[in-house]
Amino acid sequence: MADDSxxxxxxxxxxRAVAGFAVACARPALALFERERPDDLRPRAAIDxxxxxxxGAERTKALRDGAWAAQQAAQDARDAGQAAASDAARAALAAAGAAFLHPLAKATQVKHILGSAAHAARAFELSAGSDPTVGADCIAQSRILAHxxxxxxxxxxxxxxPGGGRVGELIRQLDESLR
Known part of the structure; x- marks a missing residue:
């Protein structure tokens, strides 16, 4: 384990491998978002x-802009009372953000690696009436996807x-299971 400095x-x-993993985790949740907000293409664009x-493409402004747009889509869904769609959009945001993982040995960077999986798991939990077994199943699937x-x-x-509410718990569960 690395130290913080x-x-x-x-x-x-x-x-690229981390980003590919993040995409694989986020993409299934896209269906939850698009079911609630079929005309909003921002999370799909971020995942794409x-x-x-x-x-193999370069990191461009379009990738960063896609992440910001997915974040706005998540906020719009949240404001509309669509919690599962909001977390699905956050999974897309995290997938785009994975390309910007920093080489700093800080625990907060783990969110860039595992955030898409945790937000997707939370989206599926919320879609199933906040059933934690659904989230656990999603985390188990993400563990399999981790090359x-x-x-x-x-x-x-x-x-x-620590912290981060239920999404933080899911990140820590996946983190512990992969180490």
Whole structure:
């Protein structure tokens, strides 16, 4: 485990693997968002931009703009009382944000690696009436999706930070299961 002041070496191919994992975790939740907000394409665009990066494209302003747009989509869904859709959009935001994982040995960076999985799991939980077994099943599926490169990158960082409500709990569950 790294200490909080260290820098971590990350290759471009490792960043692409982390982004690909984040996309794989976020994409299933997109259906929840689009069911509630079929005309809002912002989360899909963020996921598509993250997938393009994972597939070899450069990190561009479009990727960052897609993340910000997904965040606004999450806020709009939240404001409309659509909690599951909001977390699904946050999963898309986190997928785009994974491409910007920083090489700083800080626990907060773990959210860039595992945030899409946790937000997607929370979206499915909320869609099922806040059933925690649904979230646990999603976390188990995300664990299967985590390629060895993603696990190796995760292990360079300190454990996930405390706090963050239910999404924070899901991040910590996945983090502990992958280490």
């Amino acid at each position: 260290a820098m971590i070496e990350l290759s471009r191919s490792e960043l 931009a993250a997938q393009a990066f994972a597939d 060895s490169v993603v696990v190796d990158v995760l292990r360079r960082y300190p454990g996930a930070p």
